[in-house]
Amino acid sequence: MLYNMFPWLVRHLPGPHRRMLAVTREIVSFVEERIKEHRVDHDPSSPRDYIDCFLTEMLKGTMVLAPLNSVLHDESMWETPHSFNPQHFLDQNGLSRKREAFLPFSAEQVQAELDTVVGSSRQPSWSDRDSTPYTYAVIQETQRMGNIIPLNVFRMTTRDTTLGKYTIPKGTMVMATLHSVLHDESMWETPHSFNPQHFLDQNGLSRKREAFLPFSAGKRVCPGEQLARMELYLFFTSLLQRFSFSAPPGEKLSLDFILGTTHCPKPYRLCATPR
Numbered sequence: 001m002l003y004n005m006f007p008w009l010v011r012h013l014p015g016p017h018r019r020m021l022a023v024t025r026e027i028v029s030f031v032e033e034r035i036k037e038h039r040v041d042h043d044p045s046s047p048r049d050y051i052d053c054f055l056t057e058m059l060k061g062t063m064v065l066a067p068l069n070s071v072l073h074d075e076s077m078w079e080t081p082h083s084f085n086p087q088h089f090l091d092q093n094g095l096s097r098k099r100e101a102f103l104p105f106s107a108e109q110v111q112a113e114l115d116t117v118v119g120s121s122r123q124p125s126w127s128d129r130d131s132t133p134y135t136y137a138v139i140q141e142t143q144r145m146g147n148i149i150p151l152n153v154f155r156m157t158t159r160d161t162t163l164g165k166y167t168i169p170k171g172t173m174v175m176a177t178l179h180s181v182l183h184d185e186s187m188w189e190t191p192h193s194f195n196p197q198h199f200l201d202q203n204g205l206s207r208k209r210e211a212f213l214p215f216s217a218g219k220r221v222c223p224g225e226q227l228a229r230m231e232l233y234l235f236f237t238s239l240l241q242r243f244s245f246s247a248p249p250g251e252k253l254s255l256d257f258i259l260g261t262t263h264c265p266k267p268y269r270l271c272a273t274p275r
């Protein structure tokens with residue numbers, strides 16, 4: 001908040017935020033470079049990837065969800081590709097790196113399901129989701145335990161309102177914490193431990209849960225929810241279709257996390273063995 005109010009001042013003060021600004025600049029210039037390369041031989045009639053599609057929309061002047069609802073521009077483009085970056089799964093040596101999804105669940109059961117439904121000759125697709133209930137349950141349970149935005153986004157009431165027995169005056173800052181609902185003891189059978197059964201019924205079919213709100217709810221619910229759900233499914237299934245993951249010899253994997261505005265796993269090493 002201070003930075004938003006006094007960027008010219010805060011930028012010159014010492015402190016950890018300087019490293020954050022430097023790292024952000026590095027990421028921006030990396031993505032900008034990729035965008036520049038794409039512009040050289042961009043052909044709207046045959047998009048190669050996400051950046052190409054984004055460039056096409058930019059040429060059309062399409063409005064998209066961008067910071068401050070601005071017209072689509074380069075800045076909003078670099079923000080999106082860097083947020084779903086395969087590098088998240090690689091360390092500095094290009095080796096696989098464990099992220100939230102690789103938790104204590106039965107990888108063999110996921111792989112058996114994928115082998116039966118998808119096989120090895122084609123890539124998994126979003127339409128396989130209904131036929132892979134265990135896999136989808138693992139992903140949803142990972143999101144529940146991963147709890148990546150525990151405090152949600154801060155909002156402010158625009159008028160006087162009441163919530164249960166509380167009166168909330170206009171202009172109050174409100175945090176609808178997602179951590180509490182994702183670990184609610186009255187809603188989940190084993191709220192504090194990883195359990196894909198939360199998302200399966202007695203017949204092993206998918207089960208919707210009212211308290212599963214990692215994307216929040218209501219008017220300001222995450223507009224990227226559908227895209228994120230698809231990405232999670234496609235990345236996760238494609239990785240497990242092709243690789244088995246295990247701890248490097250002598251290393252013990254843990255669920256230790258770093259808590260900031262996001263809840264994120266501590267870096268660790270993981271072996272990816274082609275299947």
Ligand code: HEM
Pocket residue numbers: 065080148149152153155214215216217219220221222223224225227228
């Ligand atoms: C697993 C991935 C994601 C999670 C868990 C997530 C979660 C959230 C949450 C909790 C909010 C706050 C909602 C509220 O204030 O009530 C939010 C807002 C938002 N998300 Fe996501 N999100 C994800 C991926 C994405 C993606 C892929 C995009 C875009 C491509 C996106 C775009 C946005 C935007 C633009 C907002 C602000 C909406 C507003 O202020 O009205 N999110 N997200």
